[in-house]
Each structure stands twice: as structure tokens, then as C-alpha cells.
Amino acid sequence: MSILRREFESLRQNGITKVGLPRIGDPSVIPLWFGEGDLPTPDFIRDAAKSALDDGLTFYNHPAGRPDLRAAIKDYLDRLYGIELDAGRVVVPGSTMLGISMAARMTLGSGDHGLIVSPNWPNIDRAFQMTGARFDFVRQRIEPQGWRLELDDLFAAVRPETKALFLNSPCNPTGWVMPGDEQRRLLDFCRGRGIVIIADEVYHRNVFDGDVAPSFLSIAEPDDPLIVVNGFSKAFAMTGWRLGWMVIPAGYGEQMTALSECSNTGAPPFIQMAGITALTQGESFVRELRERYRAGRGLVMQMLAPHPRIELSEPAGAFYAFPRVRGLRSSLDFVQSLLAEKNVGLAPGFTFGPGNEDHFRLCFAQSHERLETALSRIRDYLEDYDFG
Ligand SMILES: Cc1ncc(COP(=O)(O)O)c(C=O)c1O
The missing domain is CATH 3.40.640.10 (Type I PLP-dependent aspartate aminotransferase-like (Major domain))
Incomplete structure (x- = not known):
């Protein structure tokens, strides 16, 4: 018999940490999975x-x-x-x-x-x-x-x-x-x-x-x-x-x-x-971050949005892109195999509420160079991935 209340019995780790925790801190991974940038607190x-x-x-x-x-x-x-x-x-x-x-x-x-x-x-x-x-x-x-x-x-x-x-x-x-x-x-x-x-x-x-x-x-x-x-x-x-x-x-x-x-x-x-x-x-730090994130958003729109499999409109706020990937059947499989093969960490769409199985989430609050590398690996992977 479980010691837990019914509501806790069915509690499950979310899809972001499910993908990210096994390789958290791994320097070979470009981590775009969690909701944070790569700048330390000033x-x-x-x-x-x-x-x-x-x-x-x-x-x-x-x-x-x-x-x-x-x-x-x-x-x-x-x-x-x-x-x-x-x-x-x-x-x-x-x-x-x-x-x-x-x-x-x-x-x-x-x-x-x-x-x-x-x-x-x-x-x-x-x-x-x-x-x-x-x-x-x-x-x-x-x-x-x-x-x-x-x-x-x-x-x-x-x-x-x-x-x-x-x-x-x-x-x-x-x-x-x-x-x-x-x-x-x-x-x-x-x-x-x-x-x-x-x-x-x-x-x-x-x-x-x-x-x-x-x-x-x-x-x-x-x-x-x-x-x-x-x-x-x-x-x-x-x-x-x-x-x-x-x-x-x-x-x-x-x-x-x-x-x-x-x-x-x-x-x-x-x-x-x-x-x-x-x-x-x-205040000046808030503005500095905003310009950094604006550049990140621009790079995503330039490098990822035009891809024929991607549906993405420009986000007005926060620091994420949440594209739909045409033909994607398992967001978890996509992000896990991308991580294994290209060392880029994304969050799977399924974990963001119902109806998001063909999405992934990418945090663009990253330095320009790393983001550019990650985006070009994702683009390559969209060509390699077996959409079935
Ligand atoms: C929508 C939303 N609310 C709340 C939080 C939690 O923020 P904090 O880390 O300040 O607890 C997050 C963190 O990612 C978030 O994305």
C-alpha cells in the first residue's frame, strides 16, 4: 500500500527535467532546455x-x-x-x-x-x-x-x-x-x-x-x-x-x-x-538582457523559422521559441535523439499541456555563438530525423 495521498501517487517528473537531468552540467551539450540564460547574476x-x-x-x-x-x-x-x-x-x-x-x-x-x-x-x-x-x-x-x-x-x-x-x-x-x-x-x-x-x-x-x-x-x-x-x-x-x-x-x-x-x-x-x-x-542590466534576448530571438527567426518543417511566429515576450514541427509524432523521441546525436538540449512539447506533441521548446537566452551552433545542428537534424 502506498504512503501517498491519491494526488501524489500519480505525480510525475516533468518532461524538461526528464530529458535534461541525466546530462545536466555536461559541457558537450548546448543546453537550451531550461528557462535560463548562460550569464551569471551580475x-x-x-x-x-x-x-x-x-x-x-x-x-x-x-x-x-x-x-x-x-x-x-x-x-x-x-x-x-x-x-x-x-x-x-x-x-x-x-x-x-x-x-x-x-x-x-x-x-x-x-x-x-x-x-x-x-x-x-x-x-x-x-x-x-x-x-x-x-x-x-x-x-x-x-x-x-x-x-x-x-x-x-x-x-x-x-x-x-x-x-x-x-x-x-x-x-x-x-x-x-x-x-x-x-x-x-x-x-x-x-x-x-x-x-x-x-x-x-x-x-x-x-x-x-x-x-x-x-x-x-x-x-x-x-x-x-x-x-x-x-x-x-x-x-x-x-x-x-x-x-x-x-x-x-x-x-x-x-x-x-x-x-x-x-x-x-x-x-x-x-x-x-x-x-x-x-x-x-x-535597470540597466534588465535592458542589457533584453537586447541580448532580442538578438537570440532574431537568430531563431532567421535560422529556424524558414525551415519547411517548422511553423513559428515571432514570440512577443519571455525567451522561448515553441515551434510546431510538421509531421512530428513524438516530441520526446525527437528531443532525446537530438540530444544523443547532436548534443543540443531541448524541452519536449508534450510536457507543456495537451495538444503539444508536435512541438518543442527552445530557450534563446544564450550567447550568440552557442545559439548559432545549436540552431544549425537542429536544422541539420530536421533533415536527418526519421519522421516515419
Ligand atoms: C511560467 C513560470 N512561472 C514561474 C517560474 C518559476 O520561477 P522561479 O525560478 O523564480 O521560481 C518559471 C520558471 O521557469 C516559469 O517559467
Whole structure:
């Protein structure tokens, strides 16, 4: 007999780590599988963590986050969106991923129903699965101009017991960026029905048109059913630091602090100090990364998109290409054999929600040279691969 609850019994490793973990760190592989670039966190952020350690910041701190970091996040969001957020609504439990798990656990339980806008990063559906709620996927549509969510598809999927919906814009893996007017329409819909929007805005600075993606925070009232999760990993090249934040509706501070306390008891204090430095001194680095990613996107569009087997429109945000490969029957077989034969690491499409078996995901946040080599190997492989 299993020791596990039913929801955990069927929990499976996602397809990205299934392919990547056996060869993680192998220098012969060009790794385009995980959601990170090849630049380490810049010195000015690392130095802030080092000096916080030297100052003895090694103790427990407030489980909802250090007040100075929460104030810095508030200032940062106020500046980006032209709002006046109450810092009491900001919580720093640990990583962005932890924030997503907490948001799912806070809003969903057995007997409830949730919705996930897909294609989606696979850890999202696993976080939903662990709540015991039932959930459905609502798929974005591919159109000649790119991926788009048809809001009526989402509305049609809502049931009387729907309690929460998850969406990620800019989107991993599609690059879809939800326009502000659609955010407004969705928020109006959810307000009336008490459905909580869990908005994952972790790629908000990874946009190619403008400086920041439209945010639900720009349009929401403090008591709207909205939880925004965000973090430092993608904007500041801080994936290993495990630092993120949540913005919750007014009035839930006590429950959030209690949940944060029994999740990770907050993020480590010296890492939070590095977060303050990133937010207050990181703007030119954010812009530098954006130009690097823009060049990566350009290379993908130039080298991969014209291939006759590839269907790919230019992603508007995040740092992934999620092409459809015409005639592909197994995304796992394709990426595993590409890895074995050409030493290029991709993520298989099947793991990003239903309907993606003929896709793969490629992270283009890489140095130009390595990306160019990887793309030419993928192109060669498209010629060699037996599509059956
Ligand atoms: C859509 C999405 N949300 C959340 C996360 C988690 O971010 P973090 O590493 O900051 O926990 C990722 C990481 O890849 C992601 O792609």
C-alpha cells in the first residue's frame, strides 16, 4: 500500500527535467532546455548578498519578507505601473514557484475546479494537481500573427465550482503577451463570479515591445480576486537564488504570513538584501538582457523559422521559441535523439499541456555563438530525423 495521498501517487517528473537531468552540467551539450540564460547574476547583486552575509544576516526573519524588501518591491511596481500599491499586500515567501504552489493551495481544494491557460509550464499543472482539485486546460490558439487566448474559450470552460484560474503572461512557452484590454475583460468576468485569477508575471520584463508587459496590477482594485506572482529569476538572471514575491488582495495578511511561515519561513535574509539591490540598481542590466534576448530571438527567426518543417511566429515576450514541427509524432523521441546525436538540449512539447506533441521548446537566452551552433545542428537534424 502506498504512503501517498491519491494526488501524489500519480505525480510525475516533468518532461524538461526528464530529458535534461541525466546530462545536466555536461559541457558537450548546448543546453537550451531550461528557462535560463548562460550569464551569471551580475557582480553588483552578488556583492550585496556577500556583504549581507558579512553583516551577519544569517537569522530567521519575518516570514512574509523583510519590510525593506517589501517596500522596495512596492516602489518598483509603483514605478513600473504608475500605481500606489499597499506594501502590506506584498509577501516574499521564497521562490516564484513557491508562490504559485501557495496560491494554488490557498484557493483550491478537493471538490473545487480550476483552469489553466495552456500551453503552460508543466510545474503549474503539478501544483494544481497537488491541491486535490479538478482542473481543465484552456488552450491558446495559434494564428498567423502568433499565439492568442480567445477569452470566450476561457469563459466557456468555467463551471459553477470553478474557484481559480491560472495564466502566465508573457507566456512560457509560447511568448504570448496578454493585452491590457483583455486583462480588463477577464478581471470584470472573474470579479462577478468570485473566481481568483492567479497571474504569473515572472517574465514581465522580458518583452520586446516596451519596457514591461501589461499587468493585472495596473487595473485591479485592492479587494479584487487576484493573486499576482512574480520574482527575480528571469529579469535579473537570478534563477538559482529562489527569490520571488506575491501580491495578494487586501485583508489576507495574517493567513498569508501563517502560510509562508509553514512553507519556507520566508526567503533567506541575505538573499532578500540582494533582491533590494537588484530592484534599485538593476535597470540597466534588465535592458542589457533584453537586447541580448532580442538578438537570440532574431537568430531563431532567421535560422529556424524558414525551415519547411517548422511553423513559428515571432514570440512577443519571455525567451522561448515553441515551434510546431510538421509531421512530428513524438516530441520526446525527437528531443532525446537530438540530444544523443547532436548534443543540443531541448524541452519536449508534450510536457507543456495537451495538444503539444508536435512541438518543442527552445530557450534563446544564450550567447550568440552557442545559439548559432545549436540552431544549425537542429536544422541539420530536421533533415536527418526519421519522421516515419
Ligand atoms: C511560467 C513560470 N512561472 C514561474 C517560474 C518559476 O520561477 P522561479 O525560478 O523564480 O521560481 C518559471 C520558471 O521557469 C516559469 O517559467
